[in-house]
Amino acid sequence: MGIKDRIAATGAAFGALKAMGRDPSSLKFETISSPTEARLEGRPITLFGTNNYLGLTFDPGCVQAAADATFAQGAGTTGSRIANGSYGGHNALETEIARFYGKRGAMVFSTGYVANIGMISVLGGQGDHLLIDADSHASIYDGCKMSDAEIIRFRHNSPESLAKRLERLKGTPGDKTVIVEGIYSMLGDSAPIDEFAAVTREAGDDVFLMVDEAHSLGVYGATGRGKAQADGVEADCDFIVGTFSKSVGTTGGYCVSDLEGFDALRMLSRPYMFTASMTPSAIATARAAFEIMAAGRGHKERLWKNANHLYSGAQSLGFQTGPEVSPVVAVILPEPQVAVALWNRLIDEGIYTNIAIPPATPNALSLLRVSVSAAHEPDQIDHALDVLASVGAELGIIDGATPIKKKVGAASLRVISGGASAKAAGSEQPVRRAKGRAAPTA
């Protein structure tokens, strides 16, 4: 199909949805004034559609570090580290991330997407196998495409499905690398990294495990290192990758590893080598954010409190949600048209969320992706739930609304912890894999 045909096909596929109101792919904010507030269409809007889990984009320390670095070292690096050299900050950031993880080596990339394609394209050489979760992020699929390996997909979050495929590969020459994510970005569900680690470990020395903590860095684990830390299996993770564009609040990506000679991968990874390196501003922001995460200043605990508030509130209203409490609360809707209608009406009422429809979603689900930040105030979440209640009832997605404050009293809110530090602060045990309730219309 030629480019003109593809443009026409895209127009046909999404034209009807765009005709229902705004274009979800090209919303234009006039200003962003805090991690949770912006202006859109001349009116204030509250943000429930970011990945700003810790709310660090406006942290005074991060912003000051970015400004200082820009004044001292300039706005950009204008080239790659291999061809044009590293700035001191690149190396310092790598040293600090390696220390944060307790791993021997760290490598930073220009974005999280580049970290995944940069690592996966190297890990999958000729004669190797890459085994990926069916619901993997596009960057994982794209990294696979760039590799020379055979690509095998296993059922989402199923260690059994992975074990079967590894068993069939037994005796096949070449490395096998298993790739999973800490939290999946569409439904907000987390992976049983401990079980994946056990399957991988038992499969042999030529089987490696890579965990993408893009959505779980700063969210899970006693010191915020991610789901592998929460599950106590970091030693089994040969490669941990992540991004700076979510909890860290800037752009960039990383990989940490104990692999002997890890540094040499810089010369093998084309996505590392052939793109401009992180800007001084992004480096300085990331360094400041990692310092905040390492110091444990309560962001993670506030995030989980907010996640629980929003998740249990949405469930109480009768919405069908994702399978477990998470900073990403997926509202599952019967069809794309309903998702688009709900998304548009919420914006009318000053609440911004994300829309996710097939083929970008697992199992062809139509979702409203509502995400929380440590920076949200409880009042903002109550207000969002009030609006969800009235708009959800108006569109016939849920039964007639009861005022949210009557349905979700403080006593019904459980605090779920992301790790030991939250438990130490007096939270209850983590609530895992609570089953979502079916909405009447689903």
Next chain:
Amino acid sequence: MSAPDVQGRVLELLAARAKTTGTLGPDTKIMAETNLDSVSVMDFVLELEDEFDVTVPLNRMAEIETVADLAGAIETLMNDN
């Protein structure tokens, strides 16, 4: 399982997923004639892998266009085991 059996079962499982009122046969083009998107086709392959206890690497899918191609690839993989 003999060749016609594999193809027959592939057709049965495809019929349960395909979004078409047309008749499915060995020459049916899996992507073009079933209205399944690329993710749904990959999910269909996962189901076949469990059904026939084989692994079909995603790279092989580029060469597979019809139901007969897919059944043939599965038979080859079953014989390789």
